[in-house]
Amino acid sequence: MTFLIRQIALKASGEEIVRATTVEGDTITIGRDASCDIHLPDLAVDPRHARAVMKDGELFVESIADQPFEVNGRSVNRRAIDLSRGAELTFGGHRINVERGEGGVPVFTVRRVEAISDVSEEKDLGSVYTLKGLMPGKRMSAWGFAILVLLACLAWPIGAYVTHKGEKERGSGYHGDEIWSSGDLTLAHEKLKDDCQACHVDAFVAVRDNACMTCHEDDAHAHIAGLAANDATARLVAARGEPGPFGQFQRAVAEGFNRPAGRCVECHIEHTGAGAMEATPQKFCTDCHDGMSKRLPDTKLPDASDFGTGHPEFHPALVVEPGNKPVFQRVALTKNTREDSGLKFTHAEHMSKAGGVAQMVRRRPGEYDGRDAMQCADCHTLDSTKVRFEPVKMEESCQSCHALGLEMVDGTTRTLRHGKPELVAADLRAFYRSGNPPRPASLSGMSRRSPGDGASQRTARDFARAVQFFPARADGAVTRVFSKGGACYDCHVVTRDGPAVTNGFDIVPAVQNDRYFEKGWFTHDAHSKYECTDCHVEATRSNDAGRVMIPGLGGEGGCRTCHVGGTGASLAKVNHPVESDCAMCHDYHADDGPPWMAKPKRTVAGADRPKSLRQVSLR
Amino acid sequence: MASVPGLEPTETAATAEDTTTTDTPRSSRRRTRRNKVTSHDSFLSYANGRWWKIAGLLCLASLLAYIFVPLPAQHFGGTWLGYTLGTIGAGLIVWLTLLGVRKRAMTPGTWSLKAWTSAHVYLGLSLIVVATLHTGFDLGWNVHTLAWALMMIVIVSGMFGIWFYWTLPQALSENRYDEDGAVTEKQMIEQLRSLDRQIHDAAQPLSAEDAAVVEKSLEQDPFDGSIWNRVTARYPNCATRRAAGTLREARAFRPRVADDPLDRVDALLTRKEAMLARLRRHLRLKSLLQLWLYVHVPVTFALLAALSAHIVSVFFYW
Secondary structure, X not given: OEEEEEEEEEOOOOOEEEEEEEEEOOEEEEEOOOOOOEEOOOOOOOOOOEEEEEEOOEEEEEEOOOOOEEEOOEEEOEEEEOOOOOEEEEEOOEEXXXXXXXXXXXXXXXXXXXOOOHHHOOOOHHHHOOOEOOEOOHHHHHHHHHHXXXXXHHHHHHHHHHHHOOOOOOOOOOOHHHHHOOOOOOHHHHHHOOOHHHOOOOXXXXXXXXXXXXXXXXXXXXXXXXXXXXXXXXXXXXXXXXXXXXXXXXXXXXXHOOOOOOOHHHHOOOOOOOOOOOOOOHHHHHHHHOOHHHHOOOOOOOOOOEOOOEOOOOOOEEEEEOOOOOEEEEOOOOOOOEOOOOEOOOHHHHHOOOOHHHHHHHHOOOOOOOOOOOOHHHOOOXXXXXXXXXXXXXXXXXXXXXXXXXXXXOOEEEEOOOOXXXXXXXXXXXXXXXXXXXXXXXXXXXXXOOOOOHHHHHHHHHHHHHHHOOHHHHHHHHHHHHOOOOHHHHHEOEEOOOOHHHOOOEEOOOOOOOXXXXXXXXXXXXXXXXXXXXXXXXXXXXXXXXEXXXXXXXXXXXXXXXXXXXXXXXXXXXXXOEEEOHHHOOOOOOOOOOOOXXXXXXXXXXXOOOHHHOOEOOO | OOOOOOOOOOOOHHHHHHOOOOOOHHHHHHHHHHHHHHOOOOOOOHHHHHHHHHHHHHHHHHHHHXXXXXXXXXXXXXXXXXXXHHHHHHHHHHHHHOHHHHOOOOOOOOOOHHHHHHHHHHHHHHHHHHHHHHHOOOOOOOHHHHHHHHHHHHHHHHHHHHHHHHHHHHHHHHHHEEOXXXXXXXXXXXXXXXXXXXXXXXXXXXXXXXXXXXXXXXXXXXXXXXXXXXXXXOOOOOHHHHHHHHHHHHHHOOOXXXXXXXXXXXXXXXXXXXXXHHHHHHHHHHHHHHHHHHHHHHHHHHHHHHHHHHHHHHHHOO
């Protein structure tokens, strides 16, 4: 039997070289060992890998050491091969084609089909040293990232806007456009956090005032009261004066970008973080009020630039004419400013530690806690808001000393009615009318009669006259009580235009001024750690009831003792300066309540605490 | 910014070689020309640091404006200065991105690619100041901060790029030199091929088991491996090292014979290991030179998208 073995090698040019050998015998061996009939220099092939046996005209190929090989792509250990159909054997990187040759001789055509090593295969120098295939391509990831960002940050938010446009109230929960929010909303607007469209109504249209007025129709007071909206706006603009070239440029740019000036949001800035909305900066006020008299010649308001350095003297509203319809007038506060409340009172005498008042206090340790003098709180008590004081009531504060007792009736004091001059006069008259004068002893039946009737008749005549003229004693009492040295006159201003019952006397109704600063805000609560007389210095010095004791801007006890300007500026040195913006005392949308900065902080915890316990924010 | 290296002109080995001149008088014109061409001027020190100075001035001006210009108290980005810084920043970002277009068309002169690159680097670094001031340090979880963060990622990856371009070429060329001179990338492959052929031949007499181990080394692609393997130059599954180890272990228990084919194979595998180590160092350095761009470029496009969203959102909810 004969086998024909054709070894095919490739030249560098790609040309094939065929080396044919014949092997006599029934069996040939295939392996890496050089002694094998088919020598395959291939490390993946066993030294003696397989043998091919020709038996009865049939070819068997079998593995010698149970190392498989491939026949037509299938891994096998032995296989009969039909020579007429041929087969393809694979050992490692070599392929052997088996077929029937001339004369039925099996022909083995051997060729190397795989390079001897991986690196021997062709390598693309352009890419093999790069990161190609190891990293996602730059172009690919660039597009991927960009599209992802555009979807998440542009398409999704715009989608949310379009979906909910025109809805009155957008549902809670996260909406796509919240990714655009530049910061948390302030506490006042916290509930709107999921509803961007509550304020941002139209796309590319800056937030307009009507969005604000949807909720704020009641509390957005006009800054200039008593003017029509258009006139007020015109006056406000005039107060600001003509902007400089840069200001005009800014205004032009803003209007070019559809951001008209004068909107609420220009001052009320949102998305500043989850605290209280920030107070309006002082500059906002001084833009107009600093030097405004030049720009608005007809204004009655003095210029104001800074509390510490440029603030007009206070103009408290003072009572210039007491009475049932008192007349108030705003007057610049100076040392000589007087107020006519219709009362006479000696503050210094009452506060003194010496003299009759102090003696009275010492005599009543139970009522005055064993003090040696009166103190302010004996008469003045804060109202429930702790901002201002209750009016002093005669019955509560004065009467324990300045009693209006008329007589004792079985241990009970009968008192004249305070505040009702007619009743006082009527009471006095009634008192003197209620009985005859005591009958003289000479007229009693028990008296011994002296000789002659003359004396008796004289007494009887006198008595009869006394009885007849008894009410005239009441007149005297009435006159005395209203006149100098009388109970009313001590404290009150008495006029002569009263009714007949008071003999023509009358009392001017006293007026207690409960709010001196009507355009500014002052709260006693914020100053509770100081003594009253720290500020109301004249209370211990002056016995002049007309003296205005509220502190002034500067001077002893004045506000500038502690309060410096919003910028920290002050005219004189201040030991413990309290920086005070305009907004500490003044409100743009002024109402009866405290201004922005002094408003109680609207914290969630503080919302339902009693009003008196709320902290007043003074920054 | 101050830590960016290379503000002084530096000289490389290539410059030193190229500037050697002959003494023939006729070559003086040529010499000056050659000097001009070869005096290596890094993009970092281009034109005496012109762009360094310009970018520094831009930063300084922004800082001073941020500190001293009186502005209404509100989001800084919404003030006129904020809008100005934002516009400058956005313009810079777009212009910096255009380097990708520009670098594909080389021209000499003032607006040469080197000038562009120098400006790209320094103006890009100045964005850290300009854009961060534009934020007014008011950062949160929103599209605006996303744009800022992406920009910072791009800039920081760019700083890595500068650092790599500054330090790695030196290491790269040192790694390529052996006793016979510099080895090109093509030669590295050829050397490996030659070694593989020798190993293949030397391993022919080995037993089936030993041959299989050696075959593994031949079959392994030296360019295979993950990005992690590339960057760290650590290949725990290196078949060549395993083959060398296995064969050495096998030989330790065998009697010594003269002309043991294992000896030859072992020697060859050791050489291949050394060669692979150099190739892997080379691959590591080259991948570092490229890797930062795989962050820099895609994140730049994400940044452009986020920047667009940022700008649109500002005007949309004006």
